[in-house]
Each structure stands twice: as C-alpha cells, then as structure tokens.
Amino acid sequence: MRDRRKWIVRTEKGNHVSLIINPLLRPHLTTLAATVTAPLITRFAPSPTGYLHLGHVVNAIYVWGIARALNGRVLLRVEDHDRIRCRPEYEAALLEDLAWLGFEPDFGLEPLLRQSDTPFVYEKALEGLRATAHVYACECSRKDIGGERYDGRCRGRGLKVATGRGIRVQLGNDMEKFEDALLGRLFQLPAEQCGDLLVRDRDGHWTYQFAVTVDDLRQNVTLVIRGADLVSSTGRQILLARMLGRRNAPVFLHHPLIHDDLGEKLSKSAGDTGVRELRSSGLSAPEVIGIAAARIGLVDPGMPIHASEVSRLFEQRVLPGP
Numbered sequence: 001m002r003d004r005r006k007w008i009v010r011t012e013k014g015n016h017v018s019l020i021i022n023p024l025l026r027p028h029l030t031t032l033a034a035t036v037t038a039p040l041i042t043r044f045a046p047s048p049t050g051y052l053h054l055g056h057v058v059n060a061i062y063v064w065g066i067a068r069a070l071n072g073r074v075l076l077r078v079e080d081h082d083r084i085r086c087r088p089e090y091e092a093a094l095l096e097d098l099a100w101l102g103f104e105p106d107f108g109l110e111p112l113l114r115q116s117d118t119p120f121v122y123e124k125a126l127e128g129l130r131a132t133a134h135v136y137a138c139e140c141s142r143k144d145i146g147g148e149r150y151d152g153r154c155r156g157r158g159l160k161v162a163t164g165r166g167i168r169v170q171l172g173n174d175m176e177k178f179e180d181a182l183l184g185r186l187f188q189l190p191a192e193q194c195g196d197l198l199v200r201d202r203d204g205h206w207t208y209q210f211a212v213t214v215d216d217l218r219q220n221v222t223l224v225i226r227g228a229d230l231v232s233s234t235g236r237q238i239l240l241a242r243m244l245g246r247r248n249a250p251v252f253l254h255h256p257l258i259h260d261d262l263g264e265k266l267s268k269s270a271g272d273t274g275v276r277e278l279r280s281s282g283l284s285a286p287e288v289i290g291i292a293a294a295r296i297g298l299v300d301p302g303m304p305i306h307a308s309e310v311s312r313l314f315e316q317r318v319l320p321g322p
C-alpha cells in the first residue's frame with residue numbers, strides 16, 4: 001500500500017531536495033503573521049483548463065483557512081494566460097463550483113480578474129525588464145531544449161523578436177534562499193534549475209512564471225499559498241520579482257497534494273475527484289470539503305466542514321515541525 005502520509009515533492013535535476021511533508025504539520029500562525037508584509041493578501045488562482053477537483057478544494061481550504069485565521073484577504077484571479085487550453089465554459093463552471101462550495105473571495109470576482117483582459121500589463125512589465133536585464137528572442141522549441149533547463153544558446157545571437165520566436169530574460173547566478181511557511185528554509189539556484197526564463201512563448205503567450213510574478217507584484221499579493229508541486233518554481237519567481245522591482249518578496253507556503261491511485265498529482269477532475277461529480281452524487285458542500293481535507297490528513301475522514309469554518313483547521317493544532 002502506498003503510504004498517504006508521505007508527500008514527496010519531486011524537483012528537477014539540479015535541485016536534489018526531496019521534501020516529505022508531514023500531514024500533521026501546520027503553519028505557525030503567529031510566525032506567519034509576523035513574517036508577511038502587511039496587508040496580508042493571498043490568492044486563489046485557478047486556470048480554466050478543466051473542472052475543479054479535490055486538489056483545488058485542498059488549495060481553497062489552505063487559502064481561505066489561513067487568510068481568515070489571520071484576518072487577511074483572498075483575491076480571486078483567473079489564470080488564463082494559456083490561450084490554447086483555457087475555455088470559457090471551464091471558467092463559468094469553476095466560478096459556479098466555488099460559489100457552491102461556499103468559498104467567497106474578497107475581491108477579484110466582480111469585476112472578474114482575468115489575466116487575458118490585461119495584456120498591456122505584461123507588455124509594460126516586459127519593457128521594464130528590458131531596461132534592467134538582458135531580454136532576448138529565442139527560437140528554440142521544447143524539443144531543441146530537450147529538458148527543463150535552457151542552456152542560453154540564443155542569448156548572444158541578437159535575434160529579432162518575431163512571430164514564432166519566444167522571449168527570454170537572462171538570470172543571474174544568485175542562490176535564492178527563502179523560508180517556506182510550512183517547509184522551512186529552502187535554497188534554489190534558478191540559473192541551474194531552469195536557465196534563462198521564458199517570458200513569452202513561441203505562440204505569443206505569456207508564460208505562467210512571468211504572468212504570476214507580474215500579477216503577484218501588481219496585486220500586492222503578500223502570501224502565496226499553493227501546492228507543493230510548485231515549490232521548485234519559487235526561487236525563480238522571487239528572483240524575477242526582484243528584477244521587476246519588487247522590494248519584499250511574498251511569503252510562500254506550499255501544502256501537501258492529493259495524489260491519484262498511481263501516485264501522481266491530480267491534474268484533471270474525474271470520477272470521485274471532480275467537484276461536479278461529487279455534487280451530482282448528492283454530497284453537500286461541507287461533505288466535499290471534508291473529503292478533501294481528510295485526503296491530505298488535515299482531519300479524520302467523515303467530518304463535514306463548512307467553508308466558513310476552515311480557519312479552525314489551522315487555529316486548533318499549531319504544531320512544531322517534524
């Protein structure tokens with residue numbers, strides 16, 4: 001049997017850290033409150049590339065739970081920078097499911113905050129980067145690169161920005177050191193992990209790394225709460241934020257993920273993991289939230305939790321690290 005109590009974060013080559021997240025671990029709220037630059041603003045930022053599933057519910061539990069426990073605010077942001085995979089019907093469904101679950105954002109809902117509505121914001125940020133960093137066109141495909149790390153082969157070629165070419169920014173060799181609010185101190189070297197960051201891809205879309213870093217800066221997100229699969233992106237986002245002029249990086253908290261029966265992170269809703277399917281099977285919203293919380297060991301199975309009460313999961317047992 002797979003041990004559900006071990007949550008290993010896989011990180012790419014060059015970042016030889018395996019993290020095991022103890023499900024009993026809770027963020028230390030007093031420390032967290034003291035670490036985050038006021039005001040505390042966190043965000044729930046789904047991509048409309050599919051329906052909501054229990055993995056999203058776990059994230060919502062952490063986002064709303066910690067924000068409410070610390071009198072912070074929750075921003076809703078629709079991350080639809082990927083114009084090929086995002087669909088309006090998924091966006092409508094995720095808003096409807098979120099409302100059904102009972103998670104209410106403090107802002108970002110009306111008017112809806114969507115990345116695709118503000119392309120000029122990213123253009124402007126790119127112009128700002130050009131002033132202070134080496135930004136260049138790159139014509140390499142994923143196949144050309146052959147892995148996650150880009151070796152910078154177009155850096156000195158002086159290619160013109162053109163259709164079919166991506167845009168990258170050169171990264172310095174700085175070691176990024178940060179305190180994850182759940183995992184403790186982490187070290188990452190983005191130049192070795194990923195190489196020069198892709199800002200816009202060859203199809204002309206802003207990349208995830210660039211769009212979220214720009215958004216977290218302009219929306220003054222001071223606490224980023226997300227799944228542990230994104231921990232390896234953190235150093236590069238902190239570095240990029242600094243290059244974009246951000247003085248205080250947000251505090252990051254990476255939480256455990258629900259894995260499917262094969263041990264992979266849930267990426268699509270299906271069967272017993274989709275919020276829509278669970279709704280249509282007759283479960284109530286508190287029951288669905290309870291299932292998600294139990295799947296990562298926050299509560300014992302069979303305990304319904306109302307969305308307005310998720311902060312209690314973090315206020316009750318504040319435990320030291322493993």
Ligand SMILES: [Zn+2]
Binds near residue numbers: 137
């Ligand atoms: Zn290239």
